[in-house]
Amino acid sequence: MTPDLRLMILPLPDFALLPFGGFLDKLRFSADDEDYSRQRYCSWRILGLDATPVASSSGAVVQVEVTAQQADWREVDYLVLFGGRNAAATAALAPRYKGLLRQAAKAGVKLVSVDNAAFLLAACGLLEGHKVVLHWRHEAEFRASFPHLQVQTEQLYCIDGTRITCAGGTAAIDLAVALISHASGRARALKGLADMLVDESRDSRHALRSLELGPEQGRVVQRATALMRHHLAARLSIEALAAELGISRRQLDRQFHANHGMSAKAWWLEMRLQQARWRLLNSSHSLAQIADEVGMTDAGYLGKWLKRRFGCTAQALRRPAAAYCGVPNIAVQ
The missing domain is CATH 3.40.50.880 (Class I glutamine amidotransferase (GATase) domain)
Known part of the structure; x- marks a missing residue:
């Protein structure tokens, strides 16, 4: 057959x-x-x-x-x-x-x-x-x-x-x-999904729960984090992000301080820096290209923030032995 x-x-x-x-x-x-x-x-x-x-x-x-x-x-x-x-x-x-x-x-x-x-x-x-x-x-x-x-x-x-x-x-x-x-x-x-320990098949547009912060973090913070990830390469202001959510920047910052102990802007910067570090370790792209991918103004600006956050230069971050530079991650989804 x-x-x-x-x-x-x-x-x-x-x-x-x-x-x-x-x-x-x-x-x-x-x-x-x-x-x-x-x-x-x-x-x-x-x-x-x-x-x-x-x-x-x-x-x-x-x-x-x-x-x-x-x-x-x-x-x-x-x-x-x-x-x-x-x-x-x-x-x-x-x-x-x-x-x-x-x-x-x-x-x-x-x-x-x-x-x-x-x-x-x-x-x-x-x-x-x-x-x-x-x-x-x-x-x-x-x-x-x-x-x-x-x-x-x-x-x-x-x-x-x-x-x-x-x-x-x-x-x-x-x-x-x-x-x-x-x-x-x-x-x-x-057939066989149960044997694979998979509960059900997911639709192509299924929203990943692992990319959310969980119900205890609040719907506003969940949605804001999803928008930050979506607009990672855009030079969007926090005010514009808050407007997409239908709230003021002050309200948005209050939510982030309550859940993460930092402002929405600081959280978004951390998300960008973590992604930039990941790209340095997993690509051969130049720092200028990576800066563009994570919505930073230029290579020099990104390099300054990387050194401030991780304690070493972008070049040092690319060396496997110095991948973490002794600075722990903040769990940014």
Whole structure:
């Protein structure tokens, strides 16, 4: 019998193991009756440019089953790419992967990017005219790199015709449910979720509770924090932020002082500095580029604040041994 859903899985160098494993295990549960793990209703194979095994960001290695030269796109419905940890490095793979990806797209195969794989598709010109979803940590970087593309915020995944993008993490499981549901029906798509200890599948627009502060922090602070994250790259004033919430700046500051012991402006600055430090450790972007991504005026201004907050220069922060500079985090979501 011909499977309802036929996929080629392409892990990129330094790919994240969590979305990769979650996606494949959801396919496995739905691919057969009971729990026999046969590829009857869904089929998939691991693709590589060549036969060289691909290492994940955690060091686990995946064996390649099909090379680019062996791929028969007539037998594939979806090509699913799992992105590498470093977005810029993933985008830099474009010269090596462009031919393969364009060949699949030309054959009518739907291209699916999970996590930072969207950077590769965009660099290859394969997301033109399509909406894009990716991990919230990389939204600002993606906007800076590809300002003409439309980023959908606060979504787990987006199915936009022949292009599908997913934020990564456990959202890959929800995406797998959506793809299986379309091909084989909802009942088969939900099969095995209990075995995976997943309570329910989430809609693409599901709001992550982990990005909220919890009920004890109050709705105003929750909403303000979400807006701060959304406007991280914008040079928006606290007054403008308060106006979006329908309250005064004084009221907003009172809420933040009650919950965090600091003003809304101080909290937003801390959020920006934590993101800047994370980008320094996880990208090769210049300090000027990172300053733009986190809404700071310029590299010098950001550098001054980084030194004041973490006790060392931006250059020192980039050295793994000095990642924390002896200064603890403030838990900013």
